[in-house]
Amino acid sequence: xxxxxxLIVDDEEQIRKLLEITLQTSDFSVKTASTAKEAxxxxxxxxxxxxxLDIGLPDENGQEVLKKIxxxxxxxxxxxxxxxxxxxxxxxxxxxxxxxxxKPFRTGELLARIxxxxxxxxxxxLNNHIFNxxxxxxxxxxxxxxxxxxxxxxxxxxxxxxxxxKNEGRVLTHQYLLREVWGPGYVNQSQYLRVFIAQLRKKIExxxxxxxxxxxxxxxxxxxxxxxxx
Amino acid sequence: xxxxxxxxxxxxxxxxxxxxxAMFFDIVPVLVAAILSALVWDFFFIPQKFTFAIxxxxxxxxxxxxxxxxxxxxxxxxxIRKMEKLANQKEEKENTLKLYNTLLNSLSHELRTxxxxxxxxxxxxxxxxxxLSELNKYELVSEISKASLQLDRQVGNLLNMSRLExxxxxxxxxxxDINELIYDVINQLKDELKNIPVHVAIKENLPxxxxxxxxxxxxxxxxxxxxxxxxxxxxxITLRANCKQDRLVIVVEDTxxxxxxxxxxxxxxxxxxxxNSKTGGTGLGLSIVKGFVESMNGTVTLANMPxxxxxxxxxxxxxxxxxxxxxxx
Numbered sequence: 001x002x003x004x005x006x007l008i009v010d011d012e013e014q015i016r017k018l019l020e021i022t023l024q025t026s027d028f029s030v031k032t033a034s035t036a037k038e039a040x041x042x043x044x045x046x047x048x049x050x051x052x053l054d055i056g057l058p059d060e061n062g063q064e065v066l067k068k069i070x071x072x073x074x075x076x077x078x079x080x081x082x083x084x085x086x087x088x089x090x091x092x093x094x095x096x097x098x099x100x101x102x103k104p105f106r107t108g109e110l111l112a113r114i115x116x117x118x119x120x121x122x123x124x125x126l127n128n129h130i131f132n133x134x135x136x137x138x139x140x141x142x143x144x145x146x147x148x149x150x151x152x153x154x155x156x157x158x159x160x161x162x163x164x165x166k167n168e169g170r171v172l173t174h175q176y177l178l179r180e181v182w183g184p185g186y187v188n189q190s191q192y193l194r195v196f197i198a199q200l201r202k203k204i205e206x207x208x209x210x211x212x213x214x215x216x217x218x219x220x221x222x223x224x225x226x227x228x229x230x
Numbered sequence: 231x232x233x234x235x236x237x238x239x240x241x242x243x244x245x246x247x248x249x250x251x252a253m254f255f256d257i258v259p260v261l262v263a264a265i266l267s268a269l270v271w272d273f274f275f276i277p278q279k280f281t282f283a284i285x286x287x288x289x290x291x292x293x294x295x296x297x298x299x300x301x302x303x304x305x306x307x308x309x310i311r312k313m314e315k316l317a318n319q320k321e322e323k324e325n326t327l328k329l330y331n332t333l334l335n336s337l338s339h340e341l342r343t344x345x346x347x348x349x350x351x352x353x354x355x356x357x358x359x360x361x362l363s364e365l366n367k368y369e370l371v372s373e374i375s376k377a378s379l380q381l382d383r384q385v386g387n388l389l390n391m392s393r394l395e396x397x398x399x400x401x402x403x404x405x406x407d408i409n410e411l412i413y414d415v416i417n418q419l420k421d422e423l424k425n426i427p428v429h430v431a432i433k434e435n436l437p438x439x440x441x442x443x444x445x446x447x448x449x450x451x452x453x454x455x456x457x458x459x460x461x462x463x464x465x466x467i468t469l470r471a472n473c474k475q476d477r478l479v480i481v482v483e484d485t486x487x488x489x490x491x492x493x494x495x496x497x498x499x500x501x502x503x504x505x506n507s508k509t510g511g512t513g514l515g516l517s518i519v520k521g522f523v524e525s526m527n528g529t530v531t532l533a534n535m536p537x538x539x540x541x542x543x544x545x546x547x548x549x550x551x552x553x554x555x556x557x558x559x
Contacts (some may be wrong), residue, residue, distance in 0.1 A: 084445070104382055191405040191438050191551045196405050209413045209430070216414045219444050 003027040004118055005048035007075055009039040009060050010080065010098065011067075015103075019052065022107055028114075031114055034200035043069050054080045055092055063088075070096035076117035080105075087221040093173050093220075100171065100220075116169025129165055131226035135204055137165055144204070151203050156181060160196055161204065164214065164224035173221040197222065241296050241341035244271055248300045260308070264300035271296065332501040336513060338386055342556045344377035344526065351377075387514040391500070396522035399444035401526050405551060408436055408478065414452045416469075421460045423467075432471040438466060440480045440549035445522045446478075449530075452515040453482040453542050461486030465539065477528075478548050485542040488534035497532060503553035519544075 004029050008019045016032045023030050031046050033039040036057045043051060051069065055062035065079065079092045079100040089100045093159040098117045128138045139215060142158060153161065160180050164172070170221045178186045178193055186192065201208040216225045244267040252260045260538070272282055276289050284290045349372040353364065387496050393399050409432055416428060461484050470481040489497060489504070492530070496502045498520040503513040519542075523530045528546035535541055 006425070102379075191553050192408045194405050195439055195553050198409065209409060210417070216410055218414060218447060 002029045005029040005031065005046060006044060006114070007042055007048040007051045008032045009034075009036075009042075009057070010054040011035065011056075012054075013078075015054070019110075022110065022177060026111055032106070033145070033188075034063075036065040038069055039065060043073055049075055050114060051075075051077045052080060055088060056082065063091055064156055066092055066095045066097060076120070078113055078117055089202055089220055090173055090175070093171070093208050096179075098123065112169065119169070121166050131165070131168075131213065132205070135226075137162065137203070153200070155201060156196060157200050157203070160200060164222070168224055168226055171217050171223045177221065181182075237271075237277075238292065240438045240463050241271055241292065243301060244268075245296065246301070249303050249307070251302045254352050257304060257308045258289060260304035261301070264297070264304055268293065268297045268300065278494040282431070336501050337388075341381065344384075346382045348374050350557070379519070387518060390518045391521075394518065394525070399445070399522070399525045401445055403440045403442055403549070405438045405440050406443045406446075407438055408432060408480075411447050412450060412469055412471060412480075415447050415454060418451060419454055419458065422455060425463075426458055426461070427466040428454075429466060429468040433467060433473065436471065437550040437552045438474050439473075439546075440551070441478065441526060441546055444479075445526060446546070449519050449522050449544060450480060450482070453544075456515050457484045457540075461539075473550065474545070476547060476550060477516075478544075478546045480539060480544040480546075482544075483535060483539060485537075485539040488538055488540045489532065491534065494532055498530070502548075 003026075006023055008016055008023075008030060010016050010019070011034050013034070016034065020030050020032060031042055033042045035181060037059075039051075039053065042048075050182075052063070052150045053062065053066060055066070057065060057139075062079075066079070069077065076098040077096065079089065079097045081089050081100055082103055082119075083139065089102075091175050092100065101112050101113055109126070128136060129138050130136045134147050136148075138145070139162070144153055144158065144161065160177065163177065163180055173195055174190050178189060182189065184194060197214060198208075201211050201214055205211045205213060213224055213226065215221055215225055248260065248264050250269055251263045255263075259293040269282070272284065272293055273280065276284055276293065278285055284293055286486045297485075344465050351374045355367065356369055359367075367522055380445065397409075412430060412432065414461070415425065416430070454467065454469070461467070465484050467482065467484045470479075470483075472479045472481075493504055498516050499513075501513040502517070520530055526546050528544060531543045
């Protein structure tokens, strides 16, 4: 039995070994590369379903490797980064990475990121979405229900929520959210985002201060997560 | 001037000026000042004014002595300053050495403890796997897990400290919601706070603040972690946030033992640990708080509560935004 193929790119052997064991145990097939050069070749020859790319490779700037692979590789790329390097993470997400993990990361987190990246964007050809049994979005009626009761959202709040729902499980940067919902002229107006996130949480979260849907990714952005949805 | 005071008094005034210059400048400008002032005195004040000629022997002697005194003055002053500088350097070196020793002591203990745990536990798991009960195995693995998280925290502290020491910290300000920040930090520490009641009292309708989210959350994180690891079982922690004029005020208080009054001044010092504190911790957490607060031009104070417990108060000057939600955007 072989699951989706994952290419691990990391110069540290310990990390490669750890990731390999973890992923194989979870039924993924695994290839590994330790340099940028090897990564580009392996990506071409094996065409993996997902690439786990350490952004700090010794032989080439990680951002450059990412751009190079992104020129033709359309499937998900997950970045591995070190702590307090948010600028690099945001840059990588701009350069086409789908998500990121900060070392040291927990195994559960790693698997969740990989699964939601492979699943990809949820198409909105569906009529509606129900998350965790208590939050429903009806795309035809542009209506949102929390515990089966209609929640009144402004047009902006609705757009923001739909963008989150379509990208369930994936991090969306502040800049991306501002550009998509408010427009390219608003990418630096983070105060709008802060206020609308607070407002949206009040309306859709059971405990707005301990959100279960819209999670804060410090300094990077927000991530909408649902334990289950259909 | 020479109409009001004698030209010899003028010499003394000039001499005082040269001495004052010597206090602040290097040897070269002082020598130039000494020579120039001697010439100025000669030209403008010594009889046969507006010529360099000196007619009386007495005046000539005065002129030469003036010159010598000014030079000696300059040289002595420079020497004194050089010695002062050397003494400062020596003291600095001693301080660095002291810091380095404290760092080594603290590190060798705080890093070696979790490392020993990991090595010991893995050895057991590898060589005695068949003799260990499932429960024992589970316990050993938990110890490894705890030790590695502890290592991660210490490395994080050290990185933050070295960022502060190297002056690398430049706040990147952006708008944030203090509610979001405080709950984000509480969430990061949910394991440490599992059995500790945390009250959050954030004033309603606070504006957004424009500050460095990462630095502010690290400050709250360290204060909360410090309280959580040092208070007794029955104690509770209260987190408050408010806006005072153009400042964000964050208060972390607990109902624990409080701090010994004679040590309150010292807790923000690098590597300082309370005399009777339990092991664990490098004494870096609070000095990082102080460093981060100061990098944002804020203040941090610590006091004991009237009955018992400690109260940390952070004040950070910030740009505010009362964005009106009714504005359609």
